[in-house]
Amino acid sequence: MGRQPCCDKVGLKKGPWTAEEDKKLIDFILTNGQCCWRAVPKLAGLLRCGKSCRLRWINYLRPDLKRGLLSESEEKLVIELHSRLGNKWSKIASQLPGRTDNEIKNHWNTHIKKKLRQMGIDPITHKPISSTDEHHHQTGQQQQRQQQEQVGVVAGEDERSDNMILQCSQSQEEEKSASVSGSFDFIEADTFLQKSPGFCTDEVPMIQPDEIIVPCASSTSHSSTSLPSSCFSSSPSVKAEEIQFTCMEWPEPMYFYGMDDFNQWDLISDDRDGKLAFYPLNQLHQRTTRDQESWN
DNA sequence: AATCCCTTCAACCGCTCCCGG
DNA sequence: TCCGGGAGCGGTTGAAGGGAT
Numbered sequence: 044m045g046r047q048p049c050c051d052k053v054g055l056k057k058g059p060w061t062a063e064e065d066k067k068l069i070d071f072i073l074t075n076g077q078c079c080w081r082a083v084p085k086l087a088g089l090l091r092c093g094k095s096c097r098l099r100w101i102n103y104l105r106p107d108l109k110r111g112l113l114s115e116s117e118e119k120l121v122i123e124l125h126s127r128l129g130n131k132w133s134k135i136a137s138q139l140p141g142r143t144d145n146e147i148k149n150h151w152n153t154h155i156k157k158k159l160r161q162m163g164i165d166p167i168t169h170k171p172i173s174s175t176d177e178h179h180h181q182t183g184q185q186q187q188r189q190q191q192e193q194v195g196v197v198a199g200e201d202e203r204s205d206n207m208i209l210q211c212s213q214s215q216e217e218e219k220s221a222s223v224s225g226s227f228d229f230i231e232a233d234t235f236l237q238k239s240p241g242f243c244t245d246e247v248p249m250i251q252p253d254e255i256i257v258p259c260a261s262s263t264s265h266s267s268t269s270l271p272s273s274c275f276s277s278s279p280s281v282k283a284e285e286i287q288f289t290c291m292e293w294p295e296p297m298y299f300y301g302m303d304d305f306n307q308w309d310l311i312s313d314d315r316d317g318k319l320a321f322y323p324l325n326q327l328h329q330r331t332t333r334d335q336e337s338w339n
Numbered sequence: 340a341a342t343c344c345c346t347t348c349a350a351c352c353g354c355t356c357c358c359g360g
Numbered sequence: 361t362c363c364g365g366g367a368g369c370g371g372t373t374g375a376a377g378g379g380a381t
Binding site: 057058059060092094095098099102103145146149150152153154 | 346347348349350351352
């Protein structure tokens with residue numbers, strides 16, 4: 044009796060994905076698109092559950108994903124949206140292009156929640172924690188009820204908050220060039236920031252791509268991606284936009300290059316460390332010749 | 340140098356939602 | 361309208377890495 048498992052779990056692999064599995068999944072989806080996830084593992088030759096494939100693609104392999112910590116404006120947006128929507132991570136994620144619900148959920152639980160508590164803000168209710176420490180005396184049921192009430196209020200305002208979110212989405216294009224748009228109500232988040240000026244900016248420095256300075260490769264500074272030192276310019280400092288990222292673990296390079304034409308990319312295995320990397324087809328030749336030179 | 344502890348985050352699990360028959 | 365199957369969502373887990381002792 045009971046619920047039928049989502050897939051036949053006998054003989055299915057679990058745990059971390061290997062580069063080979065990633066490649067199979069990427070190849071399959073690039074060739075066939077996202078179809079029935081249940082059928083994907085069989086068709087792609089993977090010993091994985093369909094759900095696992097979907098999760099891997101959505102949370103890690105998707106080419107339009109941003110990597111790295113959330114920016115200051117993204118954190119503000121998450122806080123604001125969470126105050127309205129509660130733990131509706133997928134709804135929150137839908138307002139942050141390139142971010143996944145899992146990523147936001149993890150970031151909330153590991154960073155934002157902690158910061159809010161340090162600032163005396165209850166991360167559940169988004170209200171100041173009273174000095175009498177009453178929350179610590181609340182039972183779990185009370186807290187749950189409080190959270191439900193919070194969500195209930197939000198549910199009643201769904202239409203209005205949806206409109207707010209819509210406005211926010213519209214303003215996101217502007218945000219790209221000028222931080223956070225004024226069309227969105229960030230009063231609460233701004234209050235947090237005023238209470239703690241160091242919030243976000245200290246721990247999550249906002250560095251624009253054109254501000255990234257790459258130190259001259261030296262004997263003491265090896266790139267984490269094992270780049271040959273000759274990948275960098277010999278000048279003391281080089282702006283990131285001037286660097287040709289000839290070899291990086293995907294998906295970062297996808298983000299740097301932009302994904303206007305997915306077909307222009309090719310997935311190859313990096314012989315040196317066995318990891319997969321994406322390269323623009325027109326740079327494959329450059330890479331191989333340059334790498335050969337640097338390895339010699 | 341070894342061990343322990345803490346933090347992070349990818350991945351899993353189980354439930355709900357949605358849609359087609 | 362009901363039912364079943366697939367997709368999506370949110371909570372939780374556990375491996376890995378890093379810092380502290």
